[in-house]
Amino acid sequence: AQKITQTQPGMFVQEKEAVTLDCTYDTSDQSYGLFWYKQPSSGEMIFLIYQGSYDEQNATEGRYSLNFQKARKSANLVISASQLGDSAMYFCAMRGNFGNEKLTFGTGTRLTIIP
């Protein structure tokens, strides 16, 4: 079984500052994948970034980077130079071994960017 924990229900950040959203996970699978999704109030789930368990480098996608610490089982999302459009719900999610296609989500963090 997989478990994702997001301990920050809500965060307020000043525009242009960097923000870190926390995510820890638990799994017995040797191979797994970690994802971050953004969900605006419109409801769509927007893929941000992916980290495979065997990837040695931390994933980066534009202003998004994933701080992957495998021994600590953490996969924090870092957003640099936050923008007003970053205000949304952010979900950390996990996939187990290949063959297990289930994606399990954390409870989410509501991020609000203050002008």
Added chain:
Amino acid sequence: DTEVTQTPKHLVMGMTNKKSLKCEQHMGHRAMYWYKQKAKKPPELMFVYSYEKLSINESVPSRFSPECPNSSLLNLHLHALQPEDSALYLCASSQVNRGNGYTFGSGTRLTVV
């Protein structure tokens, strides 16, 4: 085409109605998913289809009936729903055994009255 298209975007139905939600993708993905999301909660997996066969049913009540008629289409048939079934229903797709990309649709907001 890198999209998952869900129709309708909004649906209001009575408890005695029968309706269907539709999901379509043309990315060649052979795994498709239905998730249910209540307000202020994370998405919860309902069903997984892999190569058009049902591979996971997360103990979903029989008033929800999934169907995968071909590799591009996924339906969710609804019958005799309850008001507590009101939620955002999200469809997603991915490649099988290469799980680094799950693409979600925009969802159907369902209200049961």
